[in-house]
Amino acid sequence: MTAATGLSGAGVGIEIDDIQSGALRPRPVPYEGEFNFLRVDDRHAGRALLRRLIPTIGGGLAGPDPSRDAWVAVAFTYQGLRALGVPQESLDSFSRPFREGMAARADQIGDVGESAPANWEPPFGTGEVHIAVSALSTDAARLAKALERARVAFHETPGVELIWQQEVRQLPTGRTTFGFRDGISHPNIEGLGLPGSNPREAPIKAGEFILGYPCETGGLPPMPSPDVLGRNGTYVAVRKIHTKAAAWRRYLRANTSGAEDEALLAAKMVGRWPSGAPLTLTPEHDDPELAADPHRNNDFLYRENDEQGLRCPAGAHIRRVNPRDAAIIGDARMHRLIRRGTTYGPPLPEGVLEDDGADRGLVGVFIGAHLERQFEFIKAEWVNDGNFIGYPGEQDPVAGHHNGTGSVTIPEKPVRRRLRNLPSFVATRGGEYCFLPGLRALRWIAELQD
């Protein structure tokens, strides 16, 4: 391995330009994107497709002007690597959740009831999703250009079938379907040359996010073999999540005394105001100016000023999924994620409280070198339970599967507020675990013999 510094200013040792852009780059604002799932019916065809795709795949960090950013990324499910003829010995060396696939892990991660794989949108969970090609850009024209060659390749490679497609784009409001801004917080990764969004976060070891480098345990993360396949790759959990925007609004309306209280309750559930301003910094009202300042909108910890959660409840979405320095069971730094949320479907028009039947939600991408300790742990321990913050059985107000029986505790003086009978505001439409290889690894797969 060369001690490549890379053109993009990464620290010594990290081969930044061999890492797919899809792993590390924050999504642009605004954005247009597309997810494509492919099925490989013939391994030679699959490799031929890959050879055509490789020249379009971006590596490294963004160029000097992020407002012109566009990239295409390619990832594989376990079934996909098998279909491409990756040797069994090598397949066996991947992490267990990846080998089993997300659908097989449904009980562990709480995809039950309406979110159960039996109710997923095909082809999720069927074993037919082999290759995922995603693209993100700042606008439709750049996206089309980035995808031009890939689209031709999808259609002109017999033996490979395009089986699913999902467009995502930022809503005109700049917010997600629940009305909140997303895409603010990113981990501070050591040696990348890409600053994290929280100046108070001590750098997290690169091996938490990219295979081949030391992680927070002090050792090297278990890496698939051969080395050329595993190095500079990472795991990705992709999920399509339907959001019940009308149910969300109705619940807020029914449980508050007026517009101001309604806005506050919603913010207490998310941990940020609609603009993105964090409750810990502005507990009583939204502050769009603070939200718009990238140096301030994520510059906070919890312990010093908000240990009890009187500003941002311990059970709020953003405090659950990244407790920072708050007192919890375990060590929060062992459970960090790179995350990219993208919106699909039309917005629910302002003021509407009845469901209009439209499918809207997000495609969430959760990236890390340890599926089990990161995505799965966060989902099972932090989103689907509250024992780690002293509220056993309470789930994430936004992302939990409450089923009409959920409860949420909101610290308040003199007496905490407790919401009951929460319905689920989200339903999983499907998900897949993928492996996002480095660029050299992509070539290795494409050049497999026989």
Add this chain to the structure above:
Amino acid sequence: MAATSAQLERKGAKDGVCTEFTVFAKIKAGHAEALREVLAELTAGAADMSARAALREIGTLHDARHVMFDNDTRFMFASVFDGTWDTYIDDFGKTVVGERFDMVFRHCEGFPGIADPGIKDWFLERQAPAGVFVSSYPDLTVQQIWKDQRVNEAFQEVLDTPEFREALDNPANAALKATPAFQKLMKEAQA
């Protein structure tokens, strides 16, 4: 290693929110005395204090015992956790809890170290699930028990204040006293 974990399933008997976790290991030849000393050390003075701190830090462990048996050739670790024992194993690798595990188990054959990626498999290979495991409080996690204890202590203190008696007699509080929830509380206060 990844290949072996494919065959190793989580086991351990569950009752309510808890799972028992019992492991049998072989003590390294010639290490029995050293292990006995470690165990004695862990229960003495300052180490005992640190054990209490470690338990606070774990926050999911109900109880645990370390037992040497079979003429000091074998070792048992028996414990009860909320959820499963392995959920936080990587977290504890870096802490005083991990240190304590390392101190004890390094006297057992084949122990790779608490921070080793193969640690889960090492434990799984040595785990024997209980034939019977019952809990008297199947719905309570350690967190809940601690909270319940804090609330009860504070409640008892309130009962001891004359001001509380006066408040009960105050007609202004009649509506509160009439609620079923408050009556439930007062029933607990009577004895």
